[in-house]
Amino acid sequence: MIYTCTLNPSVDYVVHVDELRVGELNRAMKTLTFPGGKGINVSRVLKRLGVDSTALGFAGGFTGAFIESELRKEEIACDFVHVPGQTRINVKLKAGLETEINGQGPAIASEDAAQLTAKIEALSADDVLVLAGSVPPSLPADVYEQLAAETVKRQARLVIDTSGPALRSLLACRPFLVKPNHHELAELFGVSALTKEEVVIYGRRLTEMGICHVIVSMGGDGAFYFGKEAALFAEAPKGTVKNSVGAGDSMVAGFLAAYAGGKPIAEAFAYSVAAGSATAFSEDLCTKEEVETLVGRVRVVRL
Numbered sequence: 001m002i003y004t005c006t007l008n009p010s011v012d013y014v015v016h017v018d019e020l021r022v023g024e025l026n027r028a029m030k031t032l033t034f035p036g037g038k039g040i041n042v043s044r045v046l047k048r049l050g051v052d053s054t055a056l057g058f059a060g061g062f063t064g065a066f067i068e069s070e071l072r073k074e075e076i077a078c079d080f081v082h083v084p085g086q087t088r089i090n091v092k093l094k095a096g097l098e099t100e101i102n103g104q105g106p107a108i109a110s111e112d113a114a115q116l117t118a119k120i121e122a123l124s125a126d127d128v129l130v131l132a133g134s135v136p137p138s139l140p141a142d143v144y145e146q147l148a149a150e151t152v153k154r155q156a157r158l159v160i161d162t163s164g165p166a167l168r169s170l171l172a173c174r175p176f177l178v179k180p181n182h183h184e185l186a187e188l189f190g191v192s193a194l195t196k197e198e199v200v201i202y203g204r205r206l207t208e209m210g211i212c213h214v215i216v217s218m219g220g221d222g223a224f225y226f227g228k229e230a231a232l233f234a235e236a237p238k239g240t241v242k243n244s245v246g247a248g249d250s251m252v253a254g255f256l257a258a259y260a261g262g263k264p265i266a267e268a269f270a271y272s273v274a275a276g277s278a279t280a281f282s283e284d285l286c287t288k289e290e291v292e293t294l295v296g297r298v299r300v301v302r303l
Helices: 038-048 061-073 110-120 143-153 164-173 182-188 196-208 247-260 265-280 288-297
Strands: 001-005 011-017 030-036 053-059 077-082 088-095 097-102 128-132 157-161 213-217 223-227 233-236 297-303
Touching: 001 038, 011 061, 030 038, 030 061, 038 061, 038 128, 053 061, 053 110, 061 077, 077 088, 077 110, 088 265, 110 143, 128 143, 128 247, 143 157, 143 164, 143 247, 157 164, 157 247, 164 182, 182 196, 182 213, 196 213, 196 223, 196 233, 213 247, 213 265, 223 265, 247 265, 265 288, 265 297
Parallel strands: 001 053, 001 128, 011 088, 053 077, 128 157
Antiparallel strands: 011 030, 088 097, 213 223, 223 233, 233 297
């Protein structure tokens, strides 16, 4: 079973207005509401690609109940720890440019964190755990390290999609997959903006540290894959970007779905890039049909 863990989920409230007038009444032309959070996005895309998963994390109040209800409508299994307070609401205001206002999540008590740890302790060597997204300020800074250590102890495969100190601290666990973008890769190694040639240098360095699969996304400029079998580059298919949320999460889900289906690494990587692009070209997360339409337009070359 694939488990996704979202410590700080959200309800994503997308508001479209023709023109934003600050300090005045604005009327929405269209609104959309989605269950959000990086791990939740991975679960939603996996389901659309025909792969089951179980969503873990914390959920509180009517917003947490909304997330669970929406996931169950999509036939995605949930096993959240229920906490006092309200799961946060993140506002995505689209008025030409996109403005984001991220809400505050509920405080997570130590006994609630212990319940989540107990769920991780039940994993086996046949399982995959995806740790994705930000850490609520009420949790210890090393909470990901604690969860990763429990995962490794049980020989389950670990997938990491986070950034900054959290990502750096988890590399010693030798994850199955990490997916930084090129900015996060630069931050990881304490360098400035990376050229494509420098992405190759630092991406390969991650595999030398024992990480099985590394995908480095570069938005419209494509993506790199690094692993024991090969180093690859993929050009992203062209299209109109409508959505900045969930493309990276879709890449993780696309790779896991194709890999679980027995696809060769180059095909799994192409599927990953197609999934990320399909989400970027959509107002919601990608569908299987959209991914399979795009995958033939992803050109993968060996480095």
